[in-house]
Amino acid sequence: MNQFVQIVVGGLLQGGVFAIIALGISLVYRVTGIVNLAQGGFCILGALLLYSLQLDLGWPTALAFLAAVILTAAFGVALGAATFVPALARLPTSSMLMLTAGLLTFIGGLTLIVWGSQPYIVPPFSGEQPIDVAGILVPSQGPWIAVVAIIIIGGIWYLIARTDIGTALIASAENPTAARFMGVNVARLTLFSFGLAAAIGAVSGAVVAPIMSLQFDAGGFFTNAGFIAVALGGMASLPGAIAGGLFLGVAEQLAAGYVSSLFANGLALALLLVTLLWRPQGFFGGSRRRRDVRDEQRVYRSVVRFSGRGTVVAAAVLVVFLAALPYLVGGALLSSLVITLILFIAVLGLDVAMGYAGQVSLGQSGFMALGGYAAAILATNYDVAPLLGAAAGMIVSLFAALLLSVVTMRLQGAYLALATLTFSLLIDSLTVGLVDVTGGPSGLVGIPSLALGPLSLGTPRAMYFFVLALIVLLIAALAGGMRSSFGRALYAIRADQTAAAALGINVPRYKVAAFAISAVLASLSGSLYAFDFHFLSPEMVSTPRSFEMIAMLIVGGEGTLIGGLPGAALITLLPTVFQPLALYKTLAEGAILVLAFQYLPDGLLGGARQLGRWAMAR
Amino acid sequence: MNQPALEAIGLTKSFGGVRAVADLSFIVPAGIVALIGPNGAGKTTVFNLVTNLFPPDGGDVRFYGTSLRGRTPNAIAGLGLLRTFQTARVFPGMTALENVMAGAHRHVRVAAVAQMLWLPAALREEAALRREAATMLDLVGLARFRDTPASNLPMGAQKLVEVCRALMARPRLLLLDEPAAGLNDAETAETATLLRAAADSGVTILVVEHNMSLVMDIADHVIVLDLGRLLAQGTPEDVRRDPRVIEAYLGTEA
Ligand SMILES: Nc1ncnc2c1ncn2[C@@H]1O[C@H](COP(=O)(O)OP(=O)(O)OP(=O)(O)O)[C@@H](O)[C@H]1O
Numbered sequence: 081m082n083q084f085v086q087i088v089v090g091g092l093l094q095g096g097v098f099a100i101i102a103l104g105i106s107l108v109y110r111v112t113g114i115v116n117l118a119q120g121g122f123c124i125l126g127a128l129l130l131y132s133l134q135l136d137l138g139w140p141t142a143l144a145f146l147a148a149v150i151l152t153a154a155f156g157v158a159l160g161a162a163t164f165v166p167a168l169a170r171l172p173t174s175s176m177l178m179l180t181a182g183l184l185t186f187i188g189g190l191t192l193i194v195w196g197s198q199p200y201i202v203p204p205f206s207g208e209q210p211i212d213v214a215g216i217l218v219p220s221q222g223p224w225i226a227v228v229a230i231i232i233i234g235g236i237w238y239l240i241a242r243t244d245i246g247t248a249l250i251a252s253a254e255n256p257t258a259a260r261f262m263g264v265n266v267a268r269l270t271l272f273s274f275g276l277a278a279a280i281g282a283v284s285g286a287v288v289a290p291i292m293s294l295q296f297d298a299g300g301f302f303t304n305a306g307f308i309a310v311a312l313g314g315m316a317s318l319p320g321a322i323a324g325g326l327f328l329g330v331a332e333q334l335a336a337g338y339v340s341s342l343f344a345n346g347l348a349l350a351l352l353l354v355t356l357l358w359r360p361q362g363f364f365g366g367s368r369r370r371r372d373v374r375d376e377q378r379v380y381r382s383v384v385r386f387s388g389r390g391t392v393v394a395a396a397v398l399v400v401f402l403a404a405l406p407y408l409v410g411g412a413l414l415s416s417l418v419i420t421l422i423l424f425i426a427v428l429g430l431d432v433a434m435g436y437a438g439q440v441s442l443g444q445s446g447f448m449a450l451g452g453y454a455a456a457i458l459a460t461n462y463d464v465a466p467l468l469g470a471a472a473g474m475i476v477s478l479f480a481a482l483l484l485s486v487v488t489m490r491l492q493g494a495y496l497a498l499a500t501l502t503f504s505l506l507i508d509s510l511t512v513g514l515v516d517v518t519g520g521p522s523g524l525v526g527i528p529s530l531a532l533g534p535l536s537l538g539t540p541r542a543m544y545f546f547v548l549a550l551i552v553l554l555i556a557a558l559a560g561g562m563r564s565s566f567g568r569a570l571y572a573i574r575a576d577q578t579a580a581a582a583l584g585i586n587v588p589r590y591k592v593a594a595f596a597i598s599a600v601l602a603s604l605s606g607s608l609y610a611f612d613f614h615f616l617s618p619e620m621v622s623t624p625r626s627f628e629m630i631a632m633l634i635v636g637g638e639g640t641l642i643g644g645l646p647g648a649a650l651i652t653l654l655p656t657v658f659q660p661l662a663l664y665k666t667l668a669e670g671a672i673l674v675l676a677f678q679y680l681p682d683g684l685l686g687g688a689r690q691l692g693r694w695a696m697a698r
Numbered sequence: 699m700n701q702p703a704l705e706a707i708g709l710t711k712s713f714g715g716v717r718a719v720a721d722l723s724f725i726v727p728a729g730i731v732a733l734i735g736p737n738g739a740g741k742t743t744v745f746n747l748v749t750n751l752f753p754p755d756g757g758d759v760r761f762y763g764t765s766l767r768g769r770t771p772n773a774i775a776g777l778g779l780l781r782t783f784q785t786a787r788v789f790p791g792m793t794a795l796e797n798v799m800a801g802a803h804r805h806v807r808v809a810a811v812a813q814m815l816w817l818p819a820a821l822r823e824e825a826a827l828r829r830e831a832a833t834m835l836d837l838v839g840l841a842r843f844r845d846t847p848a849s850n851l852p853m854g855a856q857k858l859v860e861v862c863r864a865l866m867a868r869p870r871l872l873l874l875d876e877p878a879a880g881l882n883d884a885e886t887a888e889t890a891t892l893l894r895a896a897a898d899s900g901v902t903i904l905v906v907e908h909n910m911s912l913v914m915d916i917a918d919h920v921i922v923l924d925l926g927r928l929l930a931q932g933t934p935e936d937v938r939r940d941p942r943v944i945e946a947y948l949g950t951e952a
């Protein structure tokens with residue numbers, strides 16, 4: 081009994097933090113209809129700023145706390161004014177979502193540069209000694225978390241229920257167009273909510289920092305927890321966000337306390353999926369549905385098509401060039417080229433799901449891990465032929481994808497992206513936690529080289545040619561599908577689901593097909609990755625990889641199949657060529673995502689075409 | 699037996715307090731049928747109920763005798779009941795020709811795998827679709843826009859592309875929501891020709907239209923809605939003379 085209460089108290093504390101984060105997400109969602117994935121980034125920023133101000137500069141806790149929150153909020157406002165608010169007017173919801181993913185990556189990269197990759201823990205605000213309440217030990221940080229949560233919740237409630245800003249917030253949540261006519265400055269309101277959410281994020285990060293060690297890439301965890309909380313409670317419902325956060329915290333702690341922390345992560349995914357399947361509006365959403373104009377907004381983008389003789393010639397030239405590369409370069413650069421090609425296979429899959437069908441997937445790293453570990457374990461421990469191992473991985477991934485699709489095929493935009501994000505995070509915790517199977521954090525060693533029957537592909541050059549040949553075949557197959565009715569159906573779904581269905585296109589079925597293709601290709605990429613490195617550790621195929629893939633695709637150009645190649649090359653090769661850049665890689669990926677969405681909507685390929693047209697016109 | 703193409707029985711739908719469609723029954727015989735009524739009469743809502751974009755509060759719809767209740771929009775399209783939208787919904791990111799080709803979706807026979815393997819059957823089918831779509835664009839005078847991104851076309855052309863896309867599906871019944879709104883006179887005439895040609899080839903058309911001279915020109919039968927109810931129906935001449943119709947339209951057109 082005592083133990084139970086003890087765990088519940090811990091869960092309520094953690095849940096209180098989740099609830100605060102959820103409030104931030106819900107706030108921005110109300111005004112804009114966008115799930116702000118950057119929310120978790122502000123938590124980390126707030127916590128690390130608190131650490132530095134308090135411990136490096138020696139400021140008193142209260143002052144450091146206040147300054148950390150103000151600095152984060154100011155940073156949030158600047159970031160919002162430069163990116164989120166101007167983009168909101170122009171970009172469709174799915175692109176906005178990815179833009180916030182870019183912001184999250186950017187903030188992570190920034191904290192990596194400033195604070196490095198080690199975890200930080202801040203001393204509790206009022207001593208280490210836990211408080212004894214009738215035999216239950218409450219961490220000394222507990223009351224602080226409770227008080228802060230109550231202040232934040234009360235403050236937000238007051239803001240919404242009692243002030244003009246609140247009235248405007250409600251009006252624009254219910255009907256943005258009408259609100260605009262009523263004279264609400266939606267842009268300013270958006271910026272305000274974004275900045276306020278950043279401040280709330282900083283508060284939650286700072287208050288939880290003493291009971292949780294935090295490092296630069298923990299933002300994804302917080303975003304995910306906050307999102308699951310709002311999904312449970314109902315996206316635009318503030319009481320829902322609070323109840324969802326508390327419930328999630330308690331459920332996770334109970335699962336971790338009585339079973340294992342791995343089970344807790346699985347439980348979070350299960351809770352999310354069951355909610356989405358059974359009560360997609362959440363448990364507090366009620367029937368009051370947001371009249372969402374953004375849902376109906378169609379995706380406008382220019383047409384980048386490769387067809388005709390020019391394409392055949394260009395493709396031939398490209399293949400010859402790629403085939404000649406191993407004779408021109410060697411050493412580390414050739415190894416990086418191999419990795420570029422291997423990652424490109426996963427990006428190719430992402431292009432089918434995201435570039436063609438418009439289904440944002442953050443699951444690529446999860447499927448890479450499934451494929452990588454399945455193939456590596458089979459080949460290393462059971463002497464299965466490497467290619468068979470890769471095939472087994474693809475089957476596992478296919479099943480996982482189909483299972484996930486049962487829920488996600490009816491979802492759109494944010495829900496799909498976040499369900500897949502939860503999946504990736506779950507796989508992350510499995511690869512780290514199932515030590516007996518995966519070797520845990522230190523990874524699997526001694527993975528054999530890829531072999532085609534008796535022919536071993538042990539050298540980078542052999543591997544390069546094999547992967548290149550595979551890619552040529554894959555692109556030929558996908559191009560065949562994409563230029564035909566299959567591809568048109570996917571494109572139609574991306575552009576306008578209602579109109580697509582009105583033509584008899586079975587929207588859920590095509591979404592599942594696209595998602596399955598992307599999962600299988602990611603799995604293949606993961607297997608090849610393991611065979612190429614002869615080693616596989618969790619962070620090689622962890623969630624940041626998913627975000628990286630999206631950056632590769634976007635910067636290269638979606639919906640072109642080949643666009644992922646320059647994208648993958650840019651992001652993989654630059655840090656190899658200029659070693660000092662490695663530290664800035666995450667930051668650059670984030671910046672690339674954000675900038676590409678704002679200024680290069682068709683990627684490098686589309687941009688190059690436009691430049692060509694412009695030059696021709698002169 | 700001469701079954702009606704479409705039969706609505708007691709259709710009802712409210713939005714909040716607004717009764718958009720109230721206990722509405724009508725029959726669409728073969729030919730070109732016009733569905734008219736003042737703004738807000740519930741015409742678009744009828745289309746949305748027939749194609750089950752949202753479910754009715756009550757009532758049923760039969761398509762050649764088959765009930766459409768509970769079927770998904772894509773299943774309804776699969777039966778041969780196609781529609782267009784009041785605001786043109788061409789697919790941005792696709793050319794005009796690709797848009798029209800997308801309409802053929804329900805006729806595509808070769809599997810996606812065959813398309814990926816570039817099998818001859820797939821290539822043949824694709825080429826045939828391309829020819830058919832191109833012919834259709836020629837027919838409505840949009841040949842020069844074939845490779846233009848559909849969303850860059852002028853509004854009138856977008857509406858025509860949408861009609862072509864629906865016709866590519868070879869529908870048995872086609873619901874058109876204001877196909878001539880925003881078109882100039884020449885484009886309107888082209889639309890009329892297209893619709894007559896389609897009707898001659900056996901497609902039944904139910905068209906919502908505010909342009910009365912177009913309605914009188916092409917319709918065999920007219921259904922008049924007002925405030926979600928059936929006001930009158932009959933031949934264009936009958937309806938034009940009906941005092942209730944004249945009253946409902948007073949101050950607009952007549
Ligand atoms: N999705 C909806 N939500 C709320 N109200 C709606 C919705 N769709 C239609 N209505 C209301 O139902 C009524 C009928 O609208 P409908 O669009 O069917 O009229 P219409 O005859 O097509 O008019 P128009 O000639 O202007 O296109 C109107 O009062 C409209 O405001």
Ligand SMILES: [Mg+2]
Pocket residue numbers: 741742743784875
């Ligand atoms: Mg209408």
